[in-house]
Amino acid sequence: MPPPKFSYQPCREFNVVVLGPGGVGKSCLTAQFVHNEWIESYDPTIEDSYRTQMSVDGRQVVLEILDTAGTEQFVAMRDLYMKTGQGFLLVFSIASRTSFEELEMLRDDIIRIKDDEDIPIVIVGNKADLEDQRSVDRAKAFSLSQRWNAPYYEASARTRTNVDEPFVDLCRQMLRRDDTHDDLRDDLYYPHQRVEDPAAKRRRRKKRKDKCSIL
Numbered sequence: 001m002p003p004p005k006f007s008y009q010p011c012r013e014f015n016v017v018v019l020g021p022g023g024v025g026k027s028c029l030t031a032q033f034v035h036n037e038w039i040e041s042y043d044p045t046i047e048d049s050y051r052t053q054m055s056v057d058g059r060q061v062v063l064e065i066l067d068t069a070g071t072e073q074f075v076a077m078r079d080l081y082m083k084t085g086q087g088f089l090l091v092f093s094i095a096s097r098t099s100f101e102e103l104e105m106l107r108d109d110i111i112r113i114k115d116d117e118d119i120p121i122v123i124v125g126n127k128a129d130l131e132d133q134r135s136v137d138r139a140k141a142f143s144l145s146q147r148w149n150a151p152y153y154e155a156s157a158r159t160r161t162n163v164d165e166p167f168v169d170l171c172r173q174m175l176r177r178d179d180t181h182d183d184l185r186d187d188l189y190y191p192h193q194r195v196e197d198p199a200a201k202r203r204r205r206k207k208r209k210d211k212c213s214i215l
């Protein structure tokens, strides 16, 4: 019998930033995702970070999640974390039209600061349990999602509905982007070499990504 084949899958680490206006449920979504806990009280965030590990399509991913402040007085740090973020969860409340309208400006800032139109973004309409208070039509949110080419999820941190899905989707986008950039880097390293020994390629990639530690 031939020996089993092992394919090396390095662990990836990504910085995720959770953005959105104040009170839309960014902290609650993050706490549900990371710790499976529901927070009833409202305590405006200044900045909290979480580290968590997950498996996406069989690949190990470590996420450094930054839960940011939605309240105006704390937004001065925005430029800094937009620079370091590799994926963004843009959260609004389906019960607040203004929170939805504010997302446009946030995305513009991300694109301006990162100088890149193709950044991994997922839009989350939170508080979906408050259907009777809905003031943002699903169709409106979907049309934004199409315009930005960013997936849209309706979620409820309260009922833990669609809490994991946006994070997983964002991971997939970041992994895809990382893989593409790897291939581009490989072409730069070996401009004349069309076919590289696959084992050498794997060793080189392993060197680049071995920084990831298991939590």
Ligand SMILES: Nc1nc2c(ncn2[C@@H]2O[C@H](COP(=O)(O)OP(=O)(O)OP(=O)(O)O)[C@@H](O)[C@H]2O)c(=O)[nH]1
Pocket (backbone or CB within 6 Å): 020, 021, 022, 023, 024, 025, 026, 027, 028, 029, 039, 040, 041, 042, 043, 044, 045, 046, 068, 069, 070, 071, 126, 127, 128, 129, 130, 155, 156, 157, 158, 159
């Ligand atoms: N009904 C309902 N309430 C929610 C949901 N998510 C959060 N809340 C409530 O909304 C309030 C604000 O939630 P937070 O998670 O603190 O909001 P935030 O976006 O982090 O707010 P800032 O820290 O000011 O940016 C809290 O009282 C939560 O209990 C949800 O899915 N449904």
